[in-house]
Amino acid sequence: MVEAVTVIMILGGFGCVVVSIVYFSIANGISPMPSTPKTVRAMIALLNEGEIGGQILELGSGWGHVAVALAMAFPSAKVVAIENSWIPFWVSWLLSGAGLRKNLSFQRADFYQFPLVEADVLVCYLFPGAMDRLQDKILRECKDGCIIVSNTFAMPGWTAMRQIRLGGLWNTHLYVYRVGENRTE
Numbered sequence: 001m002v003e004a005v006t007v008i009m010i011l012g013g014f015g016c017v018v019v020s021i022v023y024f025s026i027a028n029g030i031s032p033m034p035s036t037p038k039t040v041r042a043m044i045a046l047l048n049e050g051e052i053g054g055q056i057l058e059l060g061s062g063w064g065h066v067a068v069a070l071a072m073a074f075p076s077a078k079v080v081a082i083e084n085s086w087i088p089f090w091v092s093w094l095l096s097g098a099g100l101r102k103n104l105s106f107q108r109a110d111f112y113q114f115p116l117v118e119a120d121v122l123v124c125y126l127f128p129g130a131m132d133r134l135q136d137k138i139l140r141e142c143k144d145g146c147i148i149v150s151n152t153f154a155m156p157g158w159t160a161m162r163q164i165r166l167g168g169l170w171n172t173h174l175y176v177y178r179v180g181e182n183r184t185e
């Protein structure tokens, strides 16, 4: 009897985890698919070419490994990782040392509602619709000079400052933009 209850509880818990991940993937239009280690290394190498300090915002931080790598690579920057899907959010918070890393914080929030005014760097791996939707917000809120590094998806209509082809199974590209260089008004 006790074993049956335990099995039911484990299966129920597992079911809730799956339902939560599927629900947010559908609502967001994207699953928490992680950037590959090669892509994360390339992002850090790109950012290392400039003077990186201030605030690095990761829009949609998934399981948290990109934010952790950024916080380790840039100890003088403050990394803020934003994720609205509960399970990846909790996993990333736990894996990153449960909030113990001083220059890294995870926030469970919708990044469309999150202020971008203090960001010096934006990092994301989203999808074309999200890049489109973010464009106006970025132009309204980000300061000139803010660097955007996007895994795979280009900002529609903008000219990238750098574009790197990493190849691989998904033919990954990294796009780098500087806010201000694509303003039309």
Ligand SMILES: C[S@@+](CC[C@H](N)C(=O)[O-])C[C@H]1O[C@@H](n2cnc3c(N)ncnc32)[C@H](O)[C@@H]1O
Pocket: 024, 025, 028, 030, 031, 032, 033, 034, 035, 058, 059, 060, 061, 062, 063, 064, 066, 082, 083, 084, 085, 088, 109, 110, 111, 112, 124, 125, 126, 151
């Ligand atoms: C493809 S994953 C990338 C995860 C991580 N950035 C990486 O590179 O490994 C995109 C993430 O963005 C999150 N996301 C999508 N829309 C969001 C929103 N409006 N607010 C917060 N997170 C969002 C998804 O839940 C998902 O975890």
